[in-house]
Amino acid sequence: MAKTIEEINQKIKSGEVVVLNAEEIIDYTAKKGVKKAAKEVDVVTTATFSPMCSSGAFLNFGHSDPPIRMTKVWLNDVPAYTGIAAVDAYIGATELSETEGMKYGGAHVIQDLISGKPVKLRATSYGTDCYPRKEIETYITLDTINQAYLFNPRNAYQNYAAATNSSNRTIYTYMGKLLPRFGNANFATAGQLSPLLNDPYYRTIGIGNRIFLAGGEGYISWCGTQHNPGVERTAGGTPEHPAGTIAVIGNLKGMSAGYLRACTFRGYGVSVFMGIGVPIPVIDEEMIEFLRVKNEDIYTEIIDYSVQRRNKPSYGKVNYSQLRSGKIKINGKSVQTAPISSYSKALEISNILKNKIKDGKFYLTSPVSPIPLDEKFKSLDILSREEL
Amino acid sequence: MVKKKLVLSFPEKIVTKPITYKLVKEYNLEFNILRAEITPNMEGRMLIELKGDKNQIDEAVKYLSNTGVSVQEAAKDIIIDKNLCVDCGACTSICITQALTLDKKTHKLNFNKDKCILCELCLDCCPVSAIKVHI
Numbered sequence: 001m002a003k004t005i006e007e008i009n010q011k012i013k014s015g016e017v018v019v020l021n022a023e024e025i026i027d028y029t030a031k032k033g034v035k036k037a038a039k040e041v042d043v044v045t046t047a048t049f050s051p052m053c054s055s056g057a058f059l060n061f062g063h064s065d066p067p068i069r070m071t072k073v074w075l076n077d078v079p080a081y082t083g084i085a086a087v088d089a090y091i092g093a094t095e096l097s098e099t100e101g102m103k104y105g106g107a108h109v110i111q112d113l114i115s116g117k118p119v120k121l122r123a124t125s126y127g128t129d130c131y132p133r134k135e136i137e138t139y140i141t142l143d144t145i146n147q148a149y150l151f152n153p154r155n156a157y158q159n160y161a162a163a164t165n166s167s168n169r170t171i172y173t174y175m176g177k178l179l180p181r182f183g184n185a186n187f188a189t190a191g192q193l194s195p196l197l198n199d200p201y202y203r204t205i206g207i208g209n210r211i212f213l214a215g216g217e218g219y220i221s222w223c224g225t226q227h228n229p230g231v232e233r234t235a236g237g238t239p240e241h242p243a244g245t246i247a248v249i250g251n252l253k254g255m256s257a258g259y260l261r262a263c264t265f266r267g268y269g270v271s272v273f274m275g276i277g278v279p280i281p282v283i284d285e286e287m288i289e290f291l292r293v294k295n296e297d298i299y300t301e302i303i304d305y306s307v308q309r310r311n312k313p314s315y316g317k318v319n320y321s322q323l324r325s326g327k328i329k330i331n332g333k334s335v336q337t338a339p340i341s342s343y344s345k346a347l348e349i350s351n352i353l354k355n356k357i358k359d360g361k362f363y364l365t366s367p368v369s370p371i372p373l374d375e376k377f378k379s380l381d382i383l384s385r386e387e388l
Numbered sequence: 389m390v391k392k393k394l395v396l397s398f399p400e401k402i403v404t405k406p407i408t409y410k411l412v413k414e415y416n417l418e419f420n421i422l423r424a425e426i427t428p429n430m431e432g433r434m435l436i437e438l439k440g441d442k443n444q445i446d447e448a449v450k451y452l453s454n455t456g457v458s459v460q461e462a463a464k465d466i467i468i469d470k471n472l473c474v475d476c477g478a479c480t481s482i483c484i485t486q487a488l489t490l491d492k493k494t495h496k497l498n499f500n501k502d503k504c505i506l507c508e509l510c511l512d513c514c515p516v517s518a519i520k521v522h523i
Contacts, residue, residue, distance in 0.1 A: 336482075339477045
């Protein structure tokens with residue numbers, strides 16, 4: 001028996017909709033069986049709260065008098081990209097402050113804007129006949145700025161490798177602090193709660209879908225950069241390596257610093273914890289087969305981050321249940337593990353989304369276009385023009 | 389029976405002398421060396437937890453001071469700022485004594501101060517700078 005998005009939205013409207021989060025559906029299906037679960041449950045909410053470097057915001061400052069065609073822009077001393085129209089700029093999450101270095105970056109600027117804090121805008125220009133002003137210094141807030149929207153080129157990675165360190169020194173990576181001689185191993189993603197791990201072949205998640213984005217509403221705008229769906233998968237369809245990604249977009253107004261948090265990984269730089277929630281419609285029984293995925297079923301590789309090469313050695317595969325237990329074995333040695341993604345925040349987001357849908361405040365959308373299943377992740381090789 | 393955490397500093401001239409064993413032998417104290425190091429300029433530092441009779445501990449501290457050991461109460465504390473913490477858990481794999489763990493039920497960060505040996509390895513691993521040392 002198949003359900004359409006329209007039918008589910010009708011149930012949301014009438015208040016009859018049955019929504020579970022991606023953790024609850026596991027036990028529910030185990031007790032009631034796939035058939036019954038597919039019939040009784042209409043929506044399963046998934047979520048993640050994890051550092052996602054490929055994030056940033058487009059800003060339009062509005063025009064000053066006399067106007068300026070900005071050629072260089074700083075927000076609280078963090079450079080923004082303005083090689084587009086006169087007062088348009090993109091502030092990238094990982095861009096560092098020119099005065100404070102790794103302590104403050106683009107992610108902090110975005111968080112400050114969301115929190116309603118004033119941000120210093122400084123811009124310079126060469127001046128043109130139509131835009132005579134050559135410099136400007138002023139303060140903006142999210143209320144005074146003309147437009148501000150998040151546009152993240154790569155978020156919500158479908159699985160990610162765990163990181164460890166075989167070398168004799170502590171290394172500082174975007175996977176956190178890794179102690180020498182396999183002193184620890186860190187991993188990311190919300191595992192069984194994670195959006196793309198619950199819809200591994202993107203049957204319902206696609207371009208145009210409305211999502212929970214950092215406390216506000218957003219949309220999936222494209223597949224993300226480095227989208228790589230063709231990796232090795234388990235019999236159940238779960239990728240065993242970093243696979244699909246999504247690009248997301250959403251108005252900064254309405255977002256909350258509780259679900260978008262700037263962070264600094266020592267020695268690496270600035271990143272941002274992004275909170276994303278994606279509702280998955282239970283369109284048929286096959287969807288339940290995917291949604292019942294649990295941490296024990298999701299495997300990932302342990303990668304040696306001390307090898308400073310594109311291809312790093314692997315120490316085999318572990319599942320998320322092992323990773324979440326706090327200890328795994330690497331080469332027979334017991335190694336402490338830690339997530340760098342917050343499962344408790346992901347759970348919180350999945351429940352917020354669940355309640356919004358139950359209360360008739362969030363309706364589901366069909367994808368305008370699917371996320372590709374055949375895209376490949378190409379490497380960058382150093383070639384001369386002749387070798388190309 | 390009381391417990392006390394102390395930082396003992398052994399100057400170069402006594403760093404090779406046997407001293408700590410007397411805490412057991414003469415003062416009937418139970419001790420647990422939580423951390424010990426000898427710095428390049430040959431000063432020994434030790435974080436030690438003493439358990440025993442209060443008077444005996446006071447006498448032991450006197451003995452240590454008379455031998456030339458500088459004794460300080462371990463006043464330093466690791467503080468987790470709950471307003472900043474996002475419960476990611478990145479600090480839990482760094483914590484060798486498992487003072488920092490993620491609660492299996494709530495998935496939130498737990499800090500068990502009694503297990504903390506003040507190694508400070510966690511200080512620079514928190515992505516949102518929620519771990520601080522209180523002196």
